[in-house]
Amino acid sequence: MRRTESSRFTIRTEGDATLIEIRPARPDPAFLAAAVLLGGLFGLPALAVLLNPARHDPLSLAAAGLALLVLLLAGWALRRALRGRRPRSLRLDASGLCLAEECLPWSALGPRHVRLPEAARAGPGSGIHGLAAAIAARQQAAEAQLLQDRRDGASPLLLASGLEAGTAERLRAALDAAAARHVPQ
Structure with missing residues (x-):
């Protein structure tokens, strides 16, 4: 069985700044x-029903509607699996913490914390249910997020997502250490 590529980060200095590639x-x-x-197993038969006017009886249309609902759920799961999986860069210097989209001064920043995914509700079963639970657990194992709190009460800033729990904790510790070097005394 292939394991997903683990999350990682690198730290380098550029002049007085610390750059972190996630x-x-x-x-x-x-x-x-x-x-x-x-999505294919349910979407294609639903499409066949919708395209064939001879199959537009109430029962076939209801089945096609349910199949389209399953297709939407599969699309939602696919979108959620891909969300937050782009590489990110952080820059820490004397002026503050910079993401690609914004820079915040140190005076506006609070502590950083890791948000772990919800724990699985049921233990793995046997057969196809066990296989599905194992696949979902592997996907969920790399959904930790690193958040930066703000002192003004605004919602936390997402620094990184799609991380394994250990990587997220190491990244938080590395950011804390780098911030300590750059925060004005």
């Missing part, structure tokens, strides 16, 4: 394949 984990290929397969 590479989120890739989505689990089995999870992506399951979402695409599920």
Whole structure:
């Protein structure tokens, strides 16, 4: 069984600044394949019913509607699996913390914390249910987020997502250490 690529980050200095390049984990290929397969298994028959006027009886249309609902759920799962998986860069210097889209001064920033994904609700079963639970657990293992609190009460700033829990904690510790070097005394 192939394991998803683990999340990682690199730290380098450029002049007086610290640059952190973050590479989120890739989505689990089995999870992506399951979402695409599920969408195809339900989407294609629904499309066949909708395109054939002879099959527009209430029962066939109701079945096609339910199949389209399954297709939407598979699309939602696929979108969620891919969300937040782009590489990110952080820049820390004497002026503050900069993401690609915004720079915040140190005086506006609070502590950083890791948000872990919700724990699985049920233990793995056997057969197809066990396989599905194992695939979902592998995907969920790389959904930790690193958030930066703000002192003004605004919603936390998402620094990184798509991380494994250990990588997220190491990244938080590295950011804390780098921030300590750059925060004006």
